[in-house]
Amino acid sequence: MPELPEVESVLRALRDGPPRLPGRVISRVCLLWDGLLCDRAPGEFCDELEGMTFSTILRHGKYLIFRLYRTGLDRRESFLIVHLRMTGRLYLVPSAQAIERHTRLALLLDENLALRFDDPRKFGRVWLVNDPDEVLSGLGPDALTVSLEVFTSRISNYQRQIKPLLLDQSFLAGIGNIYADESLFRAGIHPLTSSRSLTDRDVERLHRSVSEVLTEAVENNGANIDGVFEEGGFIVSVYGRTGKPCPRCGSAIIKIRVGQRGTHLCPACQPFRKLI
Numbered sequence: 441m442p443e444l445p446e447v448e449s450v451l452r453a454l455r456d457g458p459p460r461l462p463g464r465v466i467s468r469v470c471l472l473w474d475g476l477l478c479d480r481a482p483g484e485f486c487d488e489l490e491g492m493t494f495s496t497i498l499r500h501g502k503y504l505i506f507r508l509y510r511t512g513l514d515r516r517e518s519f520l521i522v523h524l525r526m527t528g529r530l531y532l533v534p535s536a537q538a539i540e541r542h543t544r545l546a547l548l549l550d551e552n553l554a555l556r557f558d559d560p561r562k563f564g565r566v567w568l569v570n571d572p573d574e575v576l577s578g579l580g581p582d583a584l585t586v587s588l589e590v591f592t593s594r595i596s597n598y599q600r601q602i603k604p605l606l607l608d609q610s611f612l613a614g615i616g617n618i619y620a621d622e623s624l625f626r627a628g629i630h631p632l633t634s635s636r637s638l639t640d641r642d643v644e645r646l647h648r649s650v651s652e653v654l655t656e657a658v659e660n661n662g663a664n665i666d667g668v669f670e671e672g673g674f675i676v677s678v679y680g681r682t683g684k685p686c687p688r689c690g691s692a693i694i695k696i697r698v699g700q701r702g703t704h705l706c707p708a709c710q711p712f713r714k715l716i
Contacts (some may be wrong), residue, residue: 476557665680
């Protein structure tokens with residue numbers, strides 16, 4: 441499942457190119473699966489998008505936010521928001537290129553380009569709104585940029601196991617199973633640890649680990665897990681490595697269940713501490 445680093449990689453590819461998406465005008469909308477839409481009827485969605493120009497591309501957590509505008513007498517601004525979910529893929533291709541089997545949306549652009557959204561499992565979703573907060577208001581701060589002060593303040597409001605808390609998008613936006621496991625390993629914190637039992641030093645170390653892991657993953661275009669992001673170069677230390685040696689101490693990596701999620705850790709480097 442694409443997490444923050446993989447979504448950031450998509451953003452940078454579309455923003456920086458080549459080819460670049462900003463400045464492109466949508467000439468035609470081909471909606472190939474109505475279930476992709478969350479808030480608009482198909483006809484309304486297509487009519488609204490046609491003729492609009494892509495401006496800036498932003499990201500919050502795992503959500504991509506495309507700012508669009510229309511010029512002329514009908515001047516207005518809208519936001520196309522995309523969540524890739526499990527298997528979503530967003531990319532630019534020549535408009536003449538054949539539609540793929542799993543393409544759910546194709547936006548035909550000027551200069552013979554097309555923006556396509558492919559999604560084999562049909563979990564991805566798209567919104568077209570006037571204000572991004574209509575979709576994003578329930579999210580916590582972005583996990584890549586959250587300050588230590590905000591992180592510390594927010595974590596003090598909870599008494600939960602730390603792994604499920606990191607996965608809670610209302611606490612921090614952008615962390616999924618891969619980077620939760622990797623951040624906790626780097627911080628030396630057991631996934632079952634209660635957030636209330638963390639010392640100030642633990643919290644500082646966890647914040648630093650989250651920042652470092654996400655930054656390294658972004659710099660390497662994410663992790664190549666299950667072949668979804670083939671260009672990802674981030675090397676995982678524990679995720680998906682059950683039975684293999686810990687890169688730090690050599691102990692066997694184990695897999696447990698935490699909050700219904702498969703969770704990987706080193707039992708030697710991440711000892712469990714009960715709340716006293």
